[in-house]
Amino acid sequence: MVAHVSTVAFLGLEARSVEVQVHVAAGLPAFVMVGLADKAVGESRERVRAALSAIGLALPPKRITVNLSPADLPKEGSHYDLAVALGLLAAMGVVDAEALADYLVVGELALDGRVQAAPGVLLAALHAAERGLGLICPATQGPEAAWASGIEVVPAADLMGLLQHLKGDTLLPPAPAGEAAAAPAGPDLRQVKGQETAKRALEIAAAGGHNLLMSGPPGAGKSLMAACLPGILPPLTPAEALEVSMIASVAGLLEGGRISRARPFRTPHHSASMAALVGGGLRVKPGEVSLAHLGVLFLDELPEFQRAVLDSLRQPLETGRVSVARANAHVTFPARVQLIAAMNPCRCGHLGDPALACARAPKCAADYQAKVSGPLLDRIDLHVEVAAVSAADLALPPPAEGSAEVAARVAAARAVQTERYAGESVRTNAEADGPLLDTVATPDEPGRLLLAQAAEKLRLSARGYHRVLRVSRTLADLAGAESVGRVHVAEALSYRRRAPTN
Known part of the structure; x- marks a missing residue:
């Protein structure tokens, strides 16, 4: 039988x-x-x-x-x-x-x-x-x-x-309904003293789903600000929550059937292997970049990661998915993440401070920063320098504006994008590309002239040029503007990484 x-x-x-x-x-x-x-x-x-x-x-x-x-x-x-x-x-x-x-x-x-x-x-x-x-x-x-x-x-x-x-002797009780887990409480932006430029960049990143790199000395608040990001991001839609939970289920991380509408926030250690970050192994499992799908992948101490491991993120950041090829199987996982990275300016972390910087500066800084490849940096929309916090800043009272106020502006900007991209395969400005990007983010004539001049002076790649357009569109959304103007382009350019001069 x-x-x-x-x-x-x-x-x-x-x-x-x-x-x-x-x-x-x-x-x-x-x-x-x-x-x-x-x-x-x-x-x-x-x-x-x-x-x-x-x-x-x-x-x-x-x-x-x-x-x-x-x-x-x-x-x-x-x-x-x-x-x-x-x-x-x-x-x-x-x-x-x-x-x-x-x-x-x-x-x-x-x-x-x-x-x-x-x-x-x-x-x-x-x-x-x-x-x-x-x-x-x-x-x-x-x-x-x-x-x-x-x-x-x-x-x-x-x-x-x-x-x-x-x-039919003894029937088992039906399965109880799954629970929607409450979002875990995180730090509030009121805890960040000073750093107005970095907080502005964080708001822009949240509003448009952009990648962000913060560079500054130890103790400047980079990790704290990154930890504040989940508190200002809008919750997952029911469809997105199911999509994220499917990845957690395959990875064996969905406990008790609890599905959360909070966006994933993954913080792998810099000793993570390539398989741990992008997926793989003997039995192919999703990596950190897939576990952070529709959420945030935070890489602290960016240059301390192995260079090959960091470069393996190039394709996922561009396409929103990662393909793991093995002799017996080809597996594709979604990986539409928002990369937030933090790094010191040099190995000792105090470049520019004559009292603390090492005697090998500036070669120490050049060698340290060269560990991160140019093509990967070109995929990061926002680059911001985070200065050391002074004693005067620490003595100030908490700022009047916290995560709740910033989250309201981010939610309004995301709502505009949801309406704009209805029926399209993209969710945020950071995903817009091709003719769609030209349609929604082409600046007015003064803005176009400024962008053309800056592209030549800053030696922007084609990818960098389009990323400036995406950030400009997000800045216009935050300002409630219908079209992208010169002021939006100018601010977007201020966050681009300067190419090294010969």
Whole structure:
């Protein structure tokens, strides 16, 4: 007899249908798994054997063959355990095979028969909804699966309870609805003393989704201002929250089915590898740049990252996605992030201060800053120098304007962009390109002349030229202006990185 159970394989954020085919036939006792399974999938034989033993069942002394179809699709992970176990029980006649036909099954089995959490349940639930199937999943991930509305979710805590449910003896309770987690409280811009130019740049970055680089001595407040950014960004829309949660689900980071509408804020350490930052590994997982999708990727101490690791961000920053190519799979993850970076002007951090700067200046600064490639810096829209905070600034009372007031202006500017780009594939000014950018951001005649002169003097690349246009459009949105004027272009140019002179 051959039993069939539906499950899924994950390729990036794509769930592909997999059929678990279990055949039990006469012959020498054996348990064979075929279908391009990795080591974790192959080891499910022992987990299934132990889980069945825990509920008082033994494998028949026959030849058991499990095929994961299609056979040429790579299978990775432990979420196939439950589907293999149910297929085997159906082939043995313990479970009615027809009772499993309407379900898609994911879950890892413990040796004592418990059904444990596995990454990707939200994607599996959405795939089940597309196919018109129900979902059998771990009980702890029932709230996560419940976000895929319109499907029957069977949250199983253990194998015995699931068997009783399938036989109709004791029905399992339905999965509770997933929770919307509250945004974590962060620092407020009122905590930042002075630094008006840097705070203005932070507001512009938030309003248009632009990349920002802050350069200044240690203790100037760069990290604090970056930490304030989530507090002034608008919340995710429901569709964006689901998109972000799908990535967290594949990475196994979606706990208790709690979906948050706060934008991601990821701060990897400068020792992060290329696989950790852009994704990869033996089992391809999303990296920090994908986990920060539609949110903020903050890289502190930018030159301390390995140069090859930083340069791997070039493509994601330009295209909004990252493609990881391996011999057995090509996986693409979304990576539309807002890069916020901070760095010291030199290794000692006190360039220009005669009392503290090292004797190797300015060569020390040149060598240190050269660790970050020019093409990567060209992809950063806003460059701002953050000066050291004086004792007089620290003695001042907190500023009257905090994150709430800035967030209101940012929200108004984002609302204008949402209306402007309705029906387009872009969300913010930072994503506008090509004819669309020319349509929405072409400055008036004085602004056009200023930009043409500046492009020649500053030796702006074509990419740099277009990024000035995007920032100018954001400045006009913040000012409530219909068109981009000379004043907006002038301020946008003030944030561009100056090319080194020969």
